Structures are given as structure tokens and as C-alpha cells.
Amino acid sequence: MTATYRESVQGLLRERLLDAAQRVVEDSGWSAVTMSGIAGAVGVSRQTVHNELGTRHDVAQALAMRELGRFLDVVRERMAAADGLVEGIRSACEGVLELGRESVLIRTIVGSVPSENDADFLKILTTESGEIVDTAGVVVRQALLDNFPDVPFADDELDVAVESIVRLVLSHVTRPSKDPSRAAADVAWIIELSLAGHAARS
């Protein structure tokens, strides 16, 4: 798992490019991000940015996916630290929502004035969030199985439950309506009820 030299170099370029893009987003919003600007900030040619990250839309998606990684780290930590399935879910949701409130990138995008065309970026977190939901789903599922192997759901049931959790949390991130702790408790409450119903039917 240790990164080889060549991987490190490739990874370094990608990280630097995304760092530069993120800095601009956080300072001036997504509309201020240009491919030339990214290239200039890192000291490579614009073509290299296209080679490495693809189109401008791909840059937004890559930024979102990288930020997603930070969130999934929190999920793994919280799940591992909790005792009990429902408490693990609640704690993980809470952690994610707190991070979502603190993340400059998320706040910049979610909190942007709708008129600005930062909406391009916001769409990735909402209407185009397919890959995010998928990736997060895989991680959450695995974290659940790792830490609570006796989860009573069957495989396909677990898929549905996980996807529901992810979608609920993503919704609370993009459109917060209450404290992270309250929102997390709400999500956990739904799951707890589902578990109870599942037990009663079997």
C-alpha cells in the first residue's frame, strides 16, 4: 500500500492542481476557477491540467470526490469508536454533518448566492451526485460490516439502508435545517425504527 515513487509523482501533480483549484474556490468561488489559473498556480501548462484532470467540470467533480474522502475518514473513525450499530450510525452522521458545516469548500459552494454560477459546482453535490452516493455507499457499507458484523439486514436490505443514510446525510449537508447532533439523531432514529420493524416481521 506504500506509494511507489512514480505513483507519488503522479499523485503529487494531481494534489497540487486540486489544491490550487480549491484555494480559488474558497477565496472567490467556483466561477473564478480557470484552467489557466490552475496551471499557472502550479507551474505547469494548461494542457497538463487537461491531461491530468480532464474538463473543467471534471475538476469540480474531482474536488468534490477528494473532499468526500475526508468525510469518509470521519465515518470510519466514528464507526470504529462507537459501541452499537445505531450509535455508530448516529455518531458517524454527526461527524459528517459537523465537518460539512466547517469545511470551507462545502460552505463556499452550499452557501453561494444562487445567482452566481457556482451553481455548476453545487449540482455535483445534488443532481449529479451519483458517484458520490455510490462511493460513500460502498465505504459506509464496509464500515458497518467491519464494526458491526451482526447487523441483521440481508445484503440487499443493507444496500437500501446504506443508500438511504447517505442520501439523508447528503441532504442535510446541502440544505441544513438543524444542529448536526439533531439531524444525526433523526437519521439514527429512522434506522432504529427500521431495525425494530425488521425484527418484528421475522
Next chain:
Amino acid sequence: MTATYRESVQGLLRERLLDAAQRVVEDSGWSAVTMSGIAGAVGVSRQTVHNELGTRHDVAQALAMRELGRFLDVVRERMAAADGLVEGIRSACEGVLELGRESVLIRTIVGSVPSENDADFLKILTTESGEIVDTAGVVVRQALLDNFPDVPFADDELDVAVESIVRLVLSHVTRPSKDPSRAAADVAWIIELSLAGHAARS
């Protein structure tokens, strides 16, 4: 002073190569270091090692110079923290000698059985130590001037004093005869006497 992307990549290759070489030295001695081994450990071709580091002898020198950097960091720290010229010199010497006793690389080389041809490497610290003395001299000189601008030596006098300090310390590193604190006090004592003599003559 922040490293640009391209500098980072070049520096990364060099660091990885030296890391690999140092690992072998610390585990199995200098004689076990091969150019192919370094290349293989980092995942580049042997030719690239030659391009980046030169000959095998150059690798040993580069390792020594890199380790020297760690020592000079200590010098700068200690000088900045001390109050008084002589105390700064004493503290810096002490720090360097302690680090020399703890550095695995230094202990491996200095402590190697003379019969082994790790002596190749040892020579760099002793008979071929020209560049080391020069580099260390420049840094020590600057550290002295930065922290004790009222040092009473003239320029050429300072050169002699600094070089003497460096040579004394290097000798204590390669052939320790007493505690770092004792050896450092000895060096400082010499300098203190020189300063007193200098003052008396002027």
C-alpha cells in the same frame, strides 16, 4: 521559498534514492549498497540513479551532506536559543555531538569494523571531509553573525575560529572520547580563551 511543483518532483526523486541508500547502510553497512539496489528499491532504472546522484562515491557524499543538514539545523536552533556567544557555541556543539551519538547513519559508519570496506564511507567524514567542513563553516559563521552580531572577531579571524570549531566537533563526532557535554565544554573553553586573548591584545 515554497517549493514549486517541478522542484518538489526533482527533490522527491533524490530524497527517495537517498532514503533507500540510507536504509541499506543502516541495516547492512555501506558495502551492501549497490546502484541496482537503490534503483530497484525506488522503482526507477539504474541509469536514473547515476543521472541523479552520480557515481557510487557521490552517493556516499550525498548521504553525508544530507545528514549534515540535520546537524546544521541543530546548530541554528541552539544558537538562536542561547544567550551569549560562548554559551551559544557550547550549546550548539553539545547538540551536534548528541545527535552524532544518536544518528544511526553516523553510528553505523563510525562504529563499523575497520576491516569492512565501509571505510570508503568513513573517509568522507574524515580525510575527504573538505566539502563538509566548508558547508558547515558557512552555516556556523552565518548563525554566529545572525545571533551575536557583536562578535569581536574581524572577518578573517572569524573564518579561522569557525573552521577550528567545525574541525574540533567533527573530530569529536568521528572519534568520541568523552560525553557530548564535556566535549562541548572543551570546545567552548578554547574559544572563550581565544576571545580573552583577542581582547587583551587590542
Next chain:
DNA sequence: TTGCTCTTGTCAAGTTGCTTGACACTCGAT
């Protein structure tokens, strides 16, 4: 000693990744 093997130092040719310059296209501003 001869012969075998490993390593070094070096070269030339091939591959890969980044740069440069160019072109067509879109979009907002003058």
C-alpha cells in the same frame, strides 16, 4: 592462474509526460 559472476560507469535508442503554439468554439461585455 583461468574462468565465472557481479557490479560499476557509460553510451545510444526508444518511450513517456510536459510544453508550446495553434485553431475552432462559446459567452459575456463594449
Next chain:
DNA sequence: ATCGAGTGTCAAGCAACTTGACAAGAGCAA
């Protein structure tokens, strides 16, 4: 409407790394 700025894409050039090769030296065995 046209200008300027940005995007997306291409081809040619360039620098770094790879590959395969070779001569030379050191260590070791028969």
C-alpha cells in the same frame, strides 16, 4: 456585432526516464 477571455483539442518539440548494450574491475572457485 465584434472583441476579449476562456475552453477543449490537436500536433510538434523537448526533457527525463527506460531499455539494452558494452567494456572494465573486483571477488571467488576450480
